[in-house]
Amino acid sequence: MLKLNQLITQVHEEGAFAVSDRAMVLKAQGHPVINLGIGQPDFLPPDHVLEAAEKAARDGPHGYTSPIGILPLREAVAQTVGTRYNIEINPDQIVIVPGGKVTIFFATMLFGGNNSEILYPDPGFPPYHEAIVSSGAKPVPYGIREEANFSFNADEVLNLITPQTSLIILNSPANPTGGVTSPQEMKKLADGLTRHPHVAILSDEIYGHLVYDQSQFVSLLQFEHLRDRVILLDGWSKTFAMTGWRLGFGVWPLALVDHVRKLVTVDHSCVNGIAQMAGLAAITGPMDCVEGFLASFHQRRDLLVAGLNQLPGITCRTPGGAFYAFPNITGTGLQSHELAHRLLEEAYIATIAGDSFGENGKGYIRFSYAASQDELKQALARMADFLNP
Numbered sequence: 001m002l003k004l005n006q007l008i009t010q011v012h013e014e015g016a017f018a019v020s021d022r023a024m025v026l027k028a029q030g031h032p033v034i035n036l037g038i039g040q041p042d043f044l045p046p047d048h049v050l051e052a053a054e055k056a057a058r059d060g061p062h063g064y065t066s067p068i069g070i071l072p073l074r075e076a077v078a079q080t081v082g083t084r085y086n087i088e089i090n091p092d093q094i095v096i097v098p099g100g101k102v103t104i105f106f107a108t109m110l111f112g113g114n115n116s117e118i119l120y121p122d123p124g125f126p127p128y129h130e131a132i133v134s135s136g137a138k139p140v141p142y143g144i145r146e147e148a149n150f151s152f153n154a155d156e157v158l159n160l161i162t163p164q165t166s167l168i169i170l171n172s173p174a175n176p177t178g179g180v181t182s183p184q185e186m187k188k189l190a191d192g193l194t195r196h197p198h199v200a201i202l203s204d205e206i207y208g209h210l211v212y213d214q215s216q217f218v219s220l221l222q223f224e225h226l227r228d229r230v231i232l233l234d235g236w237s238k239t240f241a242m243t244g245w246r247l248g249f250g251v252w253p254l255a256l257v258d259h260v261r262k263l264v265t266v267d268h269s270c271v272n273g274i275a276q277m278a279g280l281a282a283i284t285g286p287m288d289c290v291e292g293f294l295a296s297f298h299q300r301r302d303l304l305v306a307g308l309n310q311l312p313g314i315t316c317r318t319p320g321g322a323f324y325a326f327p328n329i330t331g332t333g334l335q336s337h338e339l340a341h342r343l344l345e346e347a348y349i350a351t352i353a354g355d356s357f358g359e360n361g362k363g364y365i366r367f368s369y370a371a372s373q374d375e376l377k378q379a380l381a382r383m384a385d386f387l388n389p
């Protein structure tokens, strides 16, 4: 009998990938699949990014780079994030990683271990729970509720903190709900955290550029008194339509960077140079592409949400950010898994069952509206047929 690590055998695969694989099989069999499952923009990265990558493939860097990323890229990230929030960021706080997820893994490894407790959103991005479990920490969910417009409640989060709590994971704009936590609620949480100086915060802001009303978005880095214990997670995947390039960054408190650097050298040495050069072109180049993506997502959101609200048994709030809608489907009489499964197998629409994101996701399904307006209209028409047989 092999002596597998029990922490790892408990880990679950992220469900969105299995749905995507099944959608591809159905498509290959000739079925007219509309994929509203996996969360990735359906745009191409901007031309200047593709050109920078072509050039880097020829001219390099071809070897290992600094484990935490090439200096010009770290400088550009520090400058961009610093200017956006009007704060000073040292390029040595930036760690470039192969995709946003890696920052989750490193943060949970760093704050996990025996007897520690890590708070995470439910429903939330599934890798949070799995990364916490693999770190050996106890996962402690806090609620994300429809009545609160899919925000957390600061008092609820603060009340879950114990002397064992080492880390809180926050995510706004959020996956899977598209919820954006209001500046007031963020401030309440940030103020309350002064009473708990032993707790670090991982703020996953990977959808931070995809907010429909920027006055409603506040970054955790904007709270000065927390800056020595906030880790900001962001990257290129969602903002620049570069999910497959595997490129992300963390802004870490300077005192933690040496630990992260050790983990990088043990794990992957560095991110490939071509992706880093492409990422540099993306954040130092014109941002009109991102504005274009956002405008397009805005129209698609309005189309999908209006259509969902006309379907029998379904009600849907208007999400404030990301490219997800999380309708309440309890009125259909079907369970989340059953509805998502039947929509895929019978109507060829890929979605994700809400309870794959945690207990509180029961009674919902997630739509990624990173699809053309035509596809969204077709999906709505097929759902109307499915629900009104």
Ligand SMILES: Cc1ncc(COP(=O)(O)O)c(C=O)c1O
Residues within 6 Å of the ligand: 039, 098, 099, 100, 101, 102, 125, 171, 174, 175, 204, 206, 235, 236, 237, 238, 243, 247, 248
């Ligand atoms: C909330 C959230 N954080 C992080 C990520 C990870 O992004 P990446 O593809 O860059 O690893 C995702 C991707 O779906 C996400 O939804």
